[in-house]
Amino acid sequence: MHCKAISALGPSGIDWKEFHNGLAIETTIHGLGTYLFGVVVILAIHAILQAGRPSGSYCGAPDIPSKGNGTVKVTITSDTAFDISASWTPTNGTEKSGSETGVPYKYDASTSDLTVTDTTKLQDLINKIGAPLKASDLAKLHYDGKDLHVVNLDNFALTPC
Structure with a gap:
């Protein structure tokens, strides 16, 4: 097994550990340049983690053969609620549409799952x-970093819109 990790970051440099089949090899990389590089790496990781939540609007147009087709738009309005609007046209029927605001949800960053807490x-x-x-x-959506997927509808994708 081979693994690398930054174990410490300070003004004297970066302490770098490498593990080769259980044997730890420690190195300190000295110099202000490596310190700044380490800071940039940490800031980049922080930015990636912060960008991990869904935001904005996501749209889709489901088509269920022999039943009808529809449209849906989910707009994330806060860290705990979204608005949703949708329409449905049954086969050989008339379109109906509606919307709801403030649908409560919780987001689990460790799984990227968004779960409606009151349906x-x-x-x-x-x-x-x-x-x-x-x-x-x-009630259960999964965010893949770009699209929201409706888990219980075969992971139907709602794309940014």
Whole structure:
């Protein structure tokens, strides 16, 4: 097994550890340049982690053969709520549309899962538009860094819009 890790970062340099089959090899890289490099690396990692949450709007147009087709737009409005608007047109039927605001959710950064904590508003929207769904179908989303996926609908992708 081979593993590398920065174990300390300070004004004297970077303490670097490498592990080769259980044997630790420690190195200190000296100099202000390496210190600044280490700071830049840490800032870059911090920026990547901060960018890990979904934000903005995500759209999709599901088509269920022999049942109908629809549109959906989810807009993240805060760290704990989103707005959703949708329409549904049954095969040989009339389009119905609706929206709900402030749908509560929690986001788990370790899994990138967004889970609706109260599905009442989702069910209200489904009832308004007459879609052949249950609120639980829409209650779990997964963020892949770009798209939101509706987990219980075969990971249907909602893309940034």
